[in-house]
Amino acid sequence: MTVDRLLPTEDAEDLIALTRDIADKELASRVDEHERAETYPEGLFATLGAAGLLGLPYPEEFGGGGQPYEVYLQVLEELAARWAAVAVATSVHTLACFPVATYGTPEQRERWLPDMLAGRLIGGYSLSEPQAGSDAAALTCKAEKVEHGYRITGNKAWITHGGKADFYALFARTGEGSRGISCFLAPGAADGLTFGRPEEKMGLHAIPTTSAHWDGTVIEADRLLGEEGQGLPIAFSALDSGRLGIAACATGLAQSALDASVAYAKERQTFGRKIIDHQGLGFLLADMAAAVDSARATYLDAARRRDAGRPYARQASVAKLVATDAAMKVTTDAVQVFGGYGYTREFRVERYMREAKIMQIFEGTNQIQRLVISRHLAR
The missing domain is CATH 1.20.140.10 (Butyryl-CoA Dehydrogenase, subunit A, domain 3)
Known part of the structure; x- marks a missing residue:
């Protein structure tokens, strides 16, 4: 059934129609195969990005869609109606872009946002840890300031798109207490960064969820988003x-x-x-x-x-x-x-x-x- 949506503009109606067309052709036709075989849909997120569906709620000046959240969420619902795992990964990508778009400097936004919002770079969100799920203030993964940036050491868990994403919104400890956590735009591949085998989940089989181990990886100082201690x-x-x-x-x-x-x-x-x-x-x-x-x-x-x-x-x-x-x-x-x-x-x-x-x-x-x-x- 096609949901009878009340949309604010004709452009929004056209966007929903485009989403339905893409979702029917690219998602509904492939979902059963990949979910049963537990295989990753290579190339699919590039297709969604090329259609402009991976940066919808962000500013047009950086390549986003400039859409209100009311419209973006209805696009996401249409994707989920065909393939929940892909829609969740799309939501997580949007979440991972948020720290750069909202707290990044003008230079950081100009450097990274266009590729992120176009889907040329796919993001993951790395907040949880094995012993710090709902209790985010209990993070132990450390980011130690060194001469050329920050040295990351520790373990993260439950990362959607883990091992596949090109970047991660990474939260790590730079000080003590709840005000000692900072946010970084971490690369998806770096010396000393390894990922665990994908979790054997009940569902959402096509998109991997993994742990990550940071073994003294040094990332550049300009990958800090916001101020130190502003992570939570x-x-x-x-x-x-x-x-x-x-x-x-x-x-x-x-x-x-x-x-x-x-x-x-x-x-x-x-x-x-x-x-x-x-x-x-x-x-x-x-x-x-x-x-x-x-x-x-x-x-x-x-x-x-x-x-x-x-x-x-x-x-x-x-x-x-x-x-x-x-x-x-x-x-x-x-x-x-x-x-x-x-x-x-x-x-x-x-x-x-x-x-x-x-x-x-x-x-x-x-x-x-x-x-x-x-x-x-x-x-």
């Missing part, structure tokens, strides 16, 4: 936007599960009737549709606040919480609609269910989102 504010402001990206991905995934369920329910017959005509199943589908529509409305509300320059951190956490919980429920219900067939790999809904689970975990677990929301309320 950079990370958290980036994650507010990143959470909206994951909310959009979750909504696209849930929409696909709903569409598959409705199509199946219109064909499958029991007791002489299409199963969609049985009230019990019809009501289940109605609840699924309500959950998808609610998720979309929630992330769009947060995006519009962001576009208007208003505070949106609480709304971003609400959107991430609501949309990913909805995706988990909708995809689980989709398997139920398909019955025994839903539990087989003959149909995509079992994959949708596996892919939905991680969305409740990354970019801040949903328990962390509840903590963020409650702290905003306490203020």
